[in-house]
Amino acid sequence: MADRNRMAEEQAGGGEVAQRVFDALEALKAIEDEAARAREISIFLRQYGPKVKELSDLRREFVLDQRARKVSFRKIAAEIDVSPSTVQDIERGYSGSGKTRPRKEKGEEAGDGGSAAG
Numbered sequence: 001m002a003d004r005n006r007m008a009e010e011q012a013g014g015g016e017v018a019q020r021v022f023d024a025l026e027a028l029k030a031i032e033d034e035a036a037r038a039r040e041i042s043i044f045l046r047q048y049g050p051k052v053k054e055l056s057d058l059r060r061e062f063v064l065d066q067r068a069r070k071v072s073f074r075k076i077a078a079e080i081d082v083s084p085s086t087v088q089d090i091e092r093g094y095s096g097s098g099k100t101r102p103r104k105e106k107g108e109e110a111g112d113g114g115s116a117a118g
Contacts, residue, residue, distance in 0.1 A: 028040055059080070059090060060093070063076055067091055073085075
């Protein structure tokens with residue numbers, strides 16, 4: 001039930017197109033015939049990975065373009081509704097969990113590279 005409430009909260013803040021995607025996912029779950037539901041889910045999952053990669057690439061292109069224009073992490077984060085650290089991760093090309101990221105070298109500092117400029 002907590003997952004459903006969290007999803008509803010996320011959907012409430014989402015855009016119209018994102019809402020249609022969420023609705024389609026709910027429609028998949030609502031298919032009564034178990035075999036038909038499993039078949040449709042299989043089709044979705046088969047195509048899901050490449051589509052998520054495409055979407056991630058499009059978002060990263062936006063972030064890289066904004067950073068090339070010297071827009072701060074904080075401003076980009078506010079515009080695309082993610083945290084500044086997520087924008088940093090997107091810029092660096094990280095897409096997995098924190099456990100898969102390379103460790104910082106000694107003396108390397110974390111910095112926004114422009115967040116103070118606002």
